[in-house]
Amino acid sequence: MSSIFANTSNPNPNKSFEVTQPPNDSVSSLSFSPKANFLVATSWDNQVRCWEIIRNGVNVASMPKASISHDHPVLCSTWKDDGTTVFSGGCDKQAKMWPLLSGGQSMTVAMHDAPIKELAWIPEMNLLVTGSWDRTMKYWDTRQSNPVHTQQLPERCFAMTVRYPLMVVGTADRNLIVYNLQNPQVEFKRITSPLKYQTRCVAAFPDQQGFLVGSIEGRVGVHHLDDSQQSKNFTFKCHREGNEIYSVNSLNFHPVHHTFATAGSDGAFNFWDKDSKQRLKAMLRCSQPIPCSTFNNDGSIFAYAVCYDWSKGAENHNPATAKTYILLHLPQESEVKGKPRLNTTGRK
Template sequence: MSTFGNSSVASSSSSRSTSITPNDYSVPHAGNEGISSLNWSPTANILVSSNWDAGIRCWEVQEQGGQVQANPKAQVNHEGSSPVLDTCFSADGNTVFSCGGDKAVRMWQLGSAPPNNIPQQIGAHDAPVQGVGFLRATNIVVSGGWDRKLKFWDCRQPTPVATLDMPERVYAMDVRDNLLVVATAGRHIICYDVSGQPREYLRKESPLKYQTRCIACFPDQMGFAVGSIEGRVGIHYVQKVAGRDSFAFKCHRQDSNAYSVNCIAFQKQFGTFATVGSDGIVNFWDKDNKQRLKGFNAIQRTISCAAFNEQGNLFAYASSYDWSQGSMHLQPGNEIFIHNVAEDEIRPKGKKASYKR
């Protein structure tokens, strides 16, 4: 265990592996182009990916006795070979919402085969759509685009029920119950209460000096974590918590090199989290005690995205090029791995709570 600000695991290229541990399961049929997001169903071990090849892929994951297997179930595609940039699930886990380069917000009922294998369009922006989320309290879908708009959709209506102007293009967003956080170009961060009509209650400049890459709500909705392209994470509280203050720390750095923090994924049971980066490294962190819980060896490719399942015992991550070094350094191939998380890897030190299975 090491403290915040000392996070990288050195690994020469000759010794790098294809997964963070030798026993991680390789998910079949991960797609041919970059993987932009991974999301788990809130009600079952169903994993969905979005890809730059226009595909949305779905697997049913089984775990027993430490052994993992993922069975491909279905694939649908956005129109015109447009990249899919994000997905999310409905609260009941039966519907996947997606968005991407075709400027559309789409809806796919799992188990159904949409016409031409293209999910139903429920919304549109005037530019590519970067993020999508589901608001449990109102059954509304929210989308954020490069047209500097945040739009809210009732799937039964062709027009948005609300549209909010953003200060810049939406680069990242996340929803956790009644907390919605949106990060835009220009380092703007805006927080909303979405328990009813969306209500803005915090607008601030990112605590990080460089471009925002990812943002994630705390499981308890008391704040958010934001990651940037220069290997830093900011921990910010939107509600006052006794003994807890906002702070930032360095991570995904090796010597004088800084790497993009591509995704932050919280583990619901313990409130701890993972970061993945362009250095091909996964780290598990405890924000409350400001400690790194686990650092894994670097893999051969950048890691573009990751997610814990609802129970918190499975961690999916994508070994996929993130374009952080441009086309000259294109890394071919895509893989999705599932790591069976040992409780002592993700549980805060000294805490005796156990997984809810």
């Protein structure tokens, strides 16, 4: 099999810092606390784990803090905006609320009829939103057992992003459904993805004026919501090598510079500036796919998982050699700070 991994057996060619005691199976999501350097990972081994990340100058250490279990693989995670609580959802069709900082027990706060693929905490509404393969999205007041509102989706939920009041949900069949959360019971707009293949990830612009969408076909779409801005929409290829095309698994905006990272099944992560349409930095390819990634709250740490993503099925999984890594990269300013556009009027 001609694979771009054939010439590299190094899971960590970029010399990132390894998180200690990683999961025993592939990582499905990574989430940093919005308040401190606590990192949560969900995994196919049914666990939700938390580490404290301690940065000391150019060195980074990690300390396992706590973990909880689901009954089945866990697919998604997010934090409450105050940094006290973690939400996780997965194949047991439920979402759990884990009061991590107080050391409390986790409890079920959401239920669906099929696995929960995505969830988000919306502080402006004090609600948790969950998106499921049962073709619904539900809003939850975590003090109540029934959802506040159930929104029908045209297909299974694959991806979700929230920057209040903007929410974008990507489903099967390349649907992208845009919601204005000031009126969440009505679809604001429904768009067919500008990409020809299945949606893998979405990320709302920090200014809420549009979103990115990534697909299994090594391509990212940059989409503006305002009709007058449609001329600014474009798509670009990434995570490809010759005729080999890889999935774009993760899109993360930098919290300060508003550039963004892509991570893919080719084992690479790259930093991009959508406004100048430039790639700022291409990192060396790891020996396994990168299924998920995230920035910490100030953008000084970029966390990414390196592990088998099951895209080629069980026959390509060798439990004897399979190892999961969670790696921490400290972005240089030159990698994540946008470049001025060439057609500016002299003002920087």
